[in-house]
Amino acid sequence: MRVHQNERLTLPGSVVAIGAFDGVHRGHQTVISEMVRTSRLEAVPSVVYTFYPPPRAYFQGAQILTNSDEKIQLLKDLGVDHVVLARFDEAYLQRTADDFIKELSLINPKAVIVGKDFRFGNNRAGNLTSLRGHFPVRSMNSICCAKGERISSTRIRELILQGKKEQALPLLGWT
Incomplete structure (x- = not known):
């Protein structure tokens, strides 16, 4: 697996999953496994486009569930070919939706x-409709646990803050 932090990735074809993927929890694992499976069917590399720090940590000071090294290792374990690790900072926030689409078009x-609920670009100006104007897009439904509750990084953080780590660990799925 190759990690791209400061350089632009260029590929003749790819299948890409985009998200914060903080925790690389069971829900994320389902999305990423589907992306890897699709990339193999299409005979192109799989790419995870993710951010560090995660946007919630940047904007709201939320606890980070996996540091960048842990996240990269978990993605490698899932069979991902490339990871674009975008530095989420003030400069990144100034990028327009068109800037993001131009970067994606390189792969x-x-x-x-x-x-x-995916949004992108300065002031979250880009959405699924604008992304679909340029690429084939699949939006994934939320992944739920056995109790039928949505698995999310926010939920896992809340469980950990409440001292319910034993309930959070199965949602992570990798500990």
Whole structure:
């Protein structure tokens, strides 16, 4: 697996999953496994486009569940070919939705996999509709635990803060 932090990745084709992926929890693992499976069917590399620090940590000071090294290792274990680790900072926030689309076009996605609430670009100006204007996009439904509750990094953080680590660990799925 190759990690790209400061250079732009260029590929003749790819399947890409975009998200914060903080914790690389069971929900994320499902999305990433689907992305890897699709990339193999399409015979192109798989790419995870992610951020460090995660946007919630940057904006709200939320606890980070996995540092960048841990996240990279977990993604490697899931069979990802490339990781774009975008530095989420003030300079990144100034990028427009068009800037993000131009960067994605460099990897020629055959499919882009994101969550249903995905937004991008300065002031979150880009959305699923604008992304679909350029690429084939699949928005994934939330992944739920056996109790039917949505698995999310926010929920895992809350459980940890409440001292309920034993309830958080199965949601992570890798500890």
